[in-house]
Amino acid sequence: MTMIFIDTSAFYALEVEDDINHEQARSFLNELRKGKYGALLTSDYVLDETLTLLRIRHGVEVALKFYDKVRRSRSLRIIWVDETIFNKALEPFSRNNKLKWSFTDCVSFAIMKLLDIKYAFTFDKNFEEAGFIKLP
Secondary structure, three states, X not given: OXXXXXXXXXXXXXXXXXXXXXXXXXHHHHHHHOOOOOEEEEEHHHHHHHHHHHHHHHOHHHHHHHHHHHHHOOOEEEXXXXXXXXXXXXXXXXXXOOOOOOHHHHHHHHHHHHOOOOEEEOOOOHHHHOXXXXXX
């Protein structure tokens, strides 16, 4: 089954109308809703990062509204990080000193590798640096 991983930058762009990537994100989401690139997937770490970013920049109500949408979604699968994923994420986190990858990014990469996911809905170049296909 083909899947696409959704990153914080995509969620943020979808939620914040004055974000530079908002229109592009909305347009791409419409493609995804038609089944292009397969099932939608994210992690609890990405949700944590998105909730925090939304709360800091736009308030708790905006953050909670976002989470309510995610929680009710029938098309988004959430991967909850366990010890195996956490330890897999430590590998790229510890060996790529020149690259400024967050631990959340490394968790995303570990999940994508474990599930053989090639595509990421993101505006973050780190996914390309890690060898994935960044969309849109």
